[in-house]
Amino acid sequence: MSNVTMTVNGREVSGEVEDRTLLVQFLRENLGLTGTHVGCDTSQCGACVVHVDGRAVKSCTMLAVQAEDSAVTTIEGVAKGDELHPVQAAFREHHGLQCGYCTPGMIMTAIDMIRRHDGDLDEKTVRHDLEGNICRCTGYQNIVKAILAANEEMSGMREAAE
């Protein structure tokens, strides 16, 4: 067993975990943050994507102890109170989900993607960067549409702020 401490959605948390505990288990079972999903057992589906120190990672493929002292953001941490994050709002607006199971991972991947490309996104890049996120209902069409729309929106917000 190990004691692990990290910051999750801005709040410092700690807990006793078995060394083999995956980060996703720690988030869901110790912290009750069940927005992060587990959709496969092979590190392929991306339903579990969270941000660790600002980068998208698969929380099913990282041990909780590896995240010691890190800053973790989950889907529960992206909205500002009642105000949805622009990517969440775009998924709602453009119907970027059906069953919703993959959505938390999709949104965390999309936020990371928009940051990495610094606003410079086109459809081809979005599709390439969604390689690690599997959706079995939408056919991706509206997910791509939502990410491009959120990217526009966020670029506009950045310009307005400058």
Next chain:
Amino acid sequence: MYSTTYHRVSSVDEAVKLLGDCDEAALLSGGQTLLPTMKARLAAPSDLIDLGRIDALKGISVDGRSVKIGAGTTHAEIHASKEIAAVCPGLHEMTGVLGDPAVRHMGTLGGSLANNDPAADYPAAILALDATIHTSKREIEAGQFLVGLFETALEDDEIITAVSFEAPERSGYEKFRNPASRYAMCGVFVAKSAETVRVGVTGAGGDGAFRWEAAEEALAQRFEASALEGLSLDPSEMLGDLHGSPEYRANLVRVMAKRALAKA
């Protein structure tokens, strides 16, 4: 996943010492191969030695055309390096199509090489770049390092610390992805230096990654796709599985080589 004991170390020496002290320890770098394998209960190390916080294993240095990359550098860091993109576009390209963004944020150069998956991308690159693998004990040439399927020249208590190479004049990489796993069904890395051309092939060889020497000779004469017309590979030396027959892969190598060349 079976139970295991986790250790975080801050130096290579400490990691080497622990490897000797533990029963059946495994090194943990990005975890993008080891953890899925442990989850599937195909590996059950007694101890995990986490190299993730050893600063000495991280970073990229480019001095003229001499490149050295720490074993703990992630695929994403290599892909994002402007210096790498400038001196070795093939490696820049390759690290952008390996796995997916989340895998690239965690997975490392050293972890990939130590694993030597016959469908991984780096083996083709280190052969074509004539790279040197630096370890806690010695320096090993790429050709000697890659021994066979999932097999390397590494000893049990040996840790990869860095990879170095002279950047070629031109380089390119192209990969045909397995439609399900996205690993390479065939990946070809082409590198041209002043006098020689080297062609590294992964995903297709029955014994793992290899150099396609006939293509190297032809391309040294004429560095263009048409030089590959008429060349063929022996299917009996190719990998065959449910995704593609040896004959299919033999043909795929030539097609990928032409496309890699077009990018170089």
